[in-house]
Amino acid sequence: MESKRGWLKQSFGKRLNAIHSWNAWILVLLTVTGIVLSIGAIRGDLGGWRVTLKQLHIYLGVASILLLMLYAPMIRKHWRQIRTRRNQRANLVFVLALLIGWAVSGVILWQFRHMPPALNNTALFVHDGLTWVGVPYAVYHAISRSRWLKRQQRLEQAAAVVRPPAASEAAAAIPVPAATDDAAAERTAAQAVIAALKASPITRASFLRLVAGVVLVIAVGPAFYRWIKGALDTGGSSTAEYVANDGNRMLPAPEPLPDSAAVVGGGAKGNFRIYTVTEIPSFSSDTWKFAISGLVDRPNAWNWEQFLKLKRTVQVSDFHCVTGWSVYKCTWEGIPLKQMLEAAGVQASAKYVKFYSGDKVYTDALSLEQAGGDDIMVAVLMDGKPIPQQLGGPVRLIVPQMYAYKSVKWLQGIELIEKEHLGYWEVRGYDNDAWVGSSNT
Incomplete structure (x- = not known):
């Protein structure tokens, strides 16, 4: 008070x-x-x-x-x-x-x-x-x-106050003999020109x-x-630049399905912002591997050519970042996560699905119930083109109904585990349940 x-x-x-x-x-x-x-x-x-x-x-x-x-x-x-x-x-x-x-x-x-x-x-x-x-x-x-600057202005104002009268005014105040009227007029005109030149149009x-x-x-x-x-630019021009300057060398390139090639979503509306916790890695099909392991009956590992033979589907979904921006109507093509888990044979003791990034730093996880969502995808193409390295390619996880820190970039490994795993950002304060519209991050 x-x-x-x-x-x-x-x-x-x-x-x-x-x-x-x-x-x-x-x-x-x-x-x-x-x-x-x-x-x-x-x-x-x-x-x-x-x-x-x-x-x-x-x-x-x-x-x-x-x-x-x-x-x-x-x-x-x-x-x-x-x-x-x-x-x-x-x-x-x-x-x-x-x-x-x-x-x-x-x-x-x-x-x-x-x-x-x-x-x-x-x-x-x-x-x-x-x-x-x-x-x-x-x-x-x-x-x-x-x-x-204020001091400079005050000094200039003070100088203007004490400045002697202009030459034309001084000349007018001095009586001039009649015999020298012409000479005085010329002198006054000349002094007026000099005075005008001294009067700066802009102060310091x-x-x-x-x-x-x-x-x-x-x-x-x-x-x-x-x-x-x-x-x-809501047409995703930056995405086109990422594709054109992709540092990955994955051969052969994946052949898009008809819906993917036609970009049934109309093309991504908006531009992605590039966030990463490590240097952006690049990959080559010569050394790239993808594996699913842990509490499964049929663990497996694929090289690039083998991975491209897995059955893929196409979906259109939005992409929401926890920092507030979104990209709408992306056309993704890839393997539904549910399909991969069913093929691997999830054991009864498994409770969580852990994801490993190819940067060898970033991890995240979903509960087995969350991982069963129909729209969760291990994506290989976006808008009919290979996913560039800056957007998490050649393969990334897409979890449309959660904020994007759950959509692990550069995905190369999936492990079925029994105990809960907190991902990279979750141990640093982010919400483990990152549902769009209800996260406490």
Whole structure:
């Protein structure tokens, strides 16, 4: 109660400055944690710290929302104070729009398990887009409002106040003899030209602000263009690039079934984001093996040519990542997991199905009941083409109704086990039951 009274006793200006400072520091921390979380290449290095960092990012976001609520009763008075300053009003509107947009989209992503995937996808696009615009703007705002630049501006204003009158004004104040009127006129005209040249059209402070803006545009512009191009392209253009630049050497290439070749799903709608906990591996059909073992009656191992002879089916399903993005209507072709388990003969003591990635690091598991889903597939093709290495090929698991960390990439081994196994991300804080719409991750 006392702290509330102390806050209210402070002058309006002090409270406004305090909120501005707190918001600036929170924005810095949100930017740093957000950027680190968005870098897929270091997910493995972060390990369990990634979950902690994500929670910190959420707490900082909540703190930012509380600051907005604290500022809300002050908006009207603040708006009146800057009624004659158009630039400050425009800045205030822009900053509030950024903060509110970040807050709303952030809350949706925070509560993603209670939201439909399409809304999560939109929220992620908005959140990322505001970050691309807002962070450079915040950096520019910090530079343009820095104490050093303000000092430069004050010095320039002071120099303008004490600057001697323009040559034309000085000449007009001095009486000139009639006999020299022509000469005086020429001198006055010449001095007026020099005075005009000395009057810089842009101050030093304004020039430095302009330079800072240009540098930020040059630094951020190309990356922003690549992001917006990929984000707005729902035709999976990045997937085509992954296929074209695939580092796997798997021969012969799998022949797609008619439905797969026709891409019955219409083609993936959206673009995959590449996340990995190791360096992306590449594979060759000369050395590649796939095995099913453990508590089964008929363990088996296949080379590439043998694996391609297994009976495959085609299905259309969506792909949902736990970070909020989705790719819709992918046409997958592969071996139903249920079919592989039936062929292997699961023993009565088996309770779980464990999956091994060819990166030799990543594992995950499903209960035997979960693994019996009709749409769980050991996939070999996507949209009629071999799955490229960056998307988990040549073979990956697809579990459409669970978040994608269950869909093990570079799948090479299946083991039937009795005791529960927690996968790579589960031991680092992710939910073991990753059903879309109900996960607590």
